[in-house]
Amino acid sequence: MFLGLFRIVVKTRSRGDINPYFLFLFNWLSLALMSNEKTILVADRVTKSFGTHTALKGVSLNIPENSIYGVLGPNGAGKTTFLRIVNQITYPDSGSVFFNGEPLKPEHVALIGYLPEERGLYKSMKVGEQVLYLAQLRGLQKQEAKKRLKYWFERLEIGDWWNRKIQELSKGMAQKIQFIVTVLHQPKLLIFDEPFSGFDPINANIIKDEILHLKETGASIIFSTHRMESVEELCEYIALLHEGEVILDGKLFDIKRQYKRNLYSVQLETGKGLKMLSGLEEHFKISDPSFDEVTEQLEFSVKLPKGSVSDFLGRISSEAAITGFVETIPSANEIFIQTVQQKMGNE
Amino acid sequence: MNKLALIIKREYLAKVRNKSFVIMTILSPILIVGMVVLIAYLTKVNDSDKRIITVLNESAFFQDDFLTNSQTAYIEFKSLDLAAAKDSTLNLGYYGLLHIPAGTDLQSVAEKAYFYTKDAPNSLVLEQLESVFSERIRAKRLKDLGVSNREFKEIGSGFDLHTATFEGEENLKGINEIKALIGGGFGYLIMMFIVIYGGFVMRSVIEEKTSRIIEIIISAVKPFHLMLGKIIGTSLAGVTQFAIWIISASALMLVVLVVFGIDLSALEASSQLGPGLPVTQNVSPTAETLQTYASELYKIPWAVLVVSFIVYFILGYLIYSSIYAAIGAAVDNETDTQQFILPIIMPLVLAIYIGFFSVFNNPNGPIAVGFSLFPLTSPIVMLMRLPAGIGEGGVPIWELVTSIVLLVVTFIGIVWLAAKIYRVGILMYGKKPTYKELFKWLRY
Structure with a gap:
């Protein structure tokens, strides 16, 4: 706990333009709040390299239970490597990961659902058999898996697909099956890597709603994506990854509050046009003005x-x-x- | 463990239900039996195609020497000149004309005789004609020397040197070759199995990669379990297929034999009449020699051979198929596999050749011993040596033990390396890896 506190303080110091004492207080408060929340996943200084390339440089994250957590960053930031470590596909060179308070162990795969970025299904296998097989690999009993499959097939209205082969289905249909495979064993932690890439808007919305529903029933969710705008509205917490390091993490709401610059966007209806601003500019800092003569709409930004x-x-x-x-x-x-x-400026 | 069983089951069913697999399983015995029937039929057709040879004999010799047999018929021309005989032979479409000129001396008559044909004559026909001449000439010479035919036959009986080991055990000629052939059969079986089903393992890995299901699976099971399950499942499917082939091919063969009444022994007899084989070898071996051969074959340590076959088969197959799995994991599609497959086919082919050239000549020579210890060739070469027995006179126990120990050590090492490459490779997309890169993966 002390180490975590220290880390945040060190990190916030480098931001410079914000009052460090305020930040210290703020961080301490949020940390105190966090400690009341149970965490589902804790990563402690996880490092991983491939040959000479270091993919993760001491990544530490706390993922609260029953939250939606966004792991965001550009391609090559180390997101997928981190998720693969959580899924025990690869193992960290140093550092450790705790699931539900315990060090990660093979039995945990039954409690985690993972939809990787590179995802697909056996093309020539029947849908029903395939999903049953994958569910059993996750530790589900066959009868129980069948029962739950029936529920999901009805819920997503794909009941008649049981005996069809994947190669006969459209891409959108296959995506629904992949989603079912991910959630069928009712995992406590759901991990979606680039969840909506390749989805059409209708399917994306269906899946989004299902994910939110799962969150309501108690699951914790990790989204990982480089298209930050696609999950921003869903995430309560985010961590920004850059070149294998967490450069920012915490509650999205708090982070946004820290980063807002008292900038307001204003829209007025006036016949005066841009001339109207001349009086205001003496008192306020105004930028990006524009005027539409047809609708007489004046738009500008102002720092207040x-x-x-x-x-x-x-x-x-x-x-x-x-x-x-x-x-x-x-x-x-x-x-x-x-x-x-x-x-970059600091370095 | 439970998950491994699940994977094995899926791999087995996926393979066995595969359409092309089913078709191959059904079709192959039919093809094999069909081939045998075809060959038997063609041989019969070939046999019934009689060659007619005309003979223009102007000499006093060779009056009744050219006898019509099942393959050749002789027609004698009387009071024709050579040109007319040639013409009529050609016009009648006969195979050829044998001209024996007039003369008083057998030797000079024989030397001036000519055989005219449209194209270059068949060597078997020529041999037949030549033997008639040489028989006659020999008989005349013997007569000149005052030796009777019966006396000559007594002189001419062949001689076989008896061979024995120092312990006094009688050896049989050719028995080493026969034994090596039996072992070679087992070795060949292993090689075929590796090449066919190793390829299946590889394609199955590539399929999982290209269909992008791999990461979903290995987030639930260990990559090593997936690899092992795949290899075991595929080989079980292979064993099933082999069993079906053997059973159905023999059943089909039986049916064909009964229905069409093809006499297999006739087939064997005609195949023995290959060119270059001296006619005198047609003498069938006595019952006594046959029995010694049988008892010698009976002496082959079948139990050791079968147990070793199973051991070498399992270890050899696991080694090679895990390499195949690693190759499948390293590449994105089958066309990229070529550069990696050649080096693993090489030791197999080498083993077969070493076996047939070296073990046949000298089952205990340095080459045979060396390659029966070297783990990548030992499953095939050692099996060729084993029918000679173990211990005294055969494969020394220490060699067998060393060979198996080396194989086990290699097996562990290779499977460990292959699993490492596999683990990294299955998550790599869009790259055509080099050997250098594979080496780097080992350290990930």
Whole structure:
């Protein structure tokens, strides 16, 4: 615990522009909150190299129980390697992983469901047989697996596929089967690597809803993707991986709060056009203005230090009709880029 | 353990239910029996095709020497000149014309005789004609020397040197070759099995890679278990197929023999009449020699041979099929396997050749001993040596033991290496690996 605290403090120090004392307090608080939550998975300084290439450089993560956790980062950041270690496909060179408080052991595969990025099924095997086989490999009894399969086949409306071969099914159909294979043994931890790549929007939504439903019934979920926008709305926690290191992790809400820059996006309906801004620019920092003459919509961004929002709104409301006013929250992507840039700047 | 059984079951069923596998299993015995029937039929057709040879004999010799037999018929021309005889032979479509000119001296008559044919004559026909001449010439010479035919036959009886071991045990000629052939049969079986079913293992691994199911499976089971299950499942399917082949081929053979009434011994007899074989060898071996051969074959340590076959078969097959599995894991598609397959086929082919050239000549020579100890060739070469027995006069016990120990050690080493390559390879996509890269994977 102490080590974790130390790590966060060291990491936050390097961010520079934010008050370190505030951050210390904030981190301590969130840590205290976290310690109340049970963790399903803890990675402690996990390192893995392939030949001369180091894929993971001391990755430490705490994944709270019954949460949706996003492991985000560009291609080659080490996400898949980390997930393979959690699934005991490969083993770390040093460091350890704890599942449910215990060091990871082979029996845990029955409690973990994994949908890898490179996924597929036996092409010439019948759907029913195939899913039964994979479920049994995960430790499920045949009769129980059959019962649950019936439930899932009905739920996803694919009941008549039992005797068909995968090569006769469309890609979207095969994706549904893969999803069932992943969740059939009712794992406590579900891991999806690039979950929605290759899905059409309808299937993606079906699967998304099913995942959320599983979370409600108590499962913990890890999403790993380089397309951060695709899972951002779903994740409560995120960890950003870059070149084998965790450069940022924690509650997504908190991270976003840290990274917002008091920037607001404003939309006004006014006949005055850009001239209207000249008066405001004396008091506020305004950027990216644009004016649509047809709809008479004036759009711009404004930086509003704490406590100046009502002042600002008061000034403009007397001169124009406010059609939009929203705080600009940075996306995970933006946060990632910003953090990497800061890190590079520090080095 | 339970998971391993599951994998074996799936691999077995996947293989056995495969359409091409089923077709091959059914078709092969039919093809084999069909081939035998075809050969028997063709031999019969060939036999019934009688050659007609005309003889223009102007001399006083060779009056009744050319006798029509099952393959050749002789027609004698009387009072024709050579040109007319040639013409009519050609026009009648006969095989050839034998011209024996007039003369008083047998030797000079024989030397001036000519055999005319459309194309170059068949060597068997020529041999037949030549033997008539030489028989006559020999008889005349013997008569000139005052030796009777009966006396000559007594002189001419062949001589066989008796051979024995120092312990006084009588040896039989050719028995080493026969024994090595029996062992060679077993060795050949191992090689065929490795090449066919090792290839199956490899393709099955490639299929799992290209269908991208591999990572889903190895997140549930250890890669080593998957590899082992695959090898065992595939080989069980192979054993099933072999058993079906042997049983159905023999049953089919029996049916064919009964229904078509093909006499197999006739087939054997005609095949023995290959060119170059001296006619005198047609003398059938006496019952006594046959019995000695039988008792010698009976002396082959069948129990040792069968047990060793099973041991060498299992170890040899596991070694090679795990290499095949590693190759399958390393590549993305079958076309990339060529560069890796050649080096593993080489020792197998080498073993067969070493066996047939070296073990036949000298079952206990340095080459035979060396390659029966070397683990990649020992399953085949040792099995060729074993019918000579173990211990005195055969394979020394220490050699057999060393060979098996070396094989077991290699087996562990190779399977360990192959499993490492397999474990890394199955998760590598889109790369055509080099040997250097495979070596790097060993350290991952």
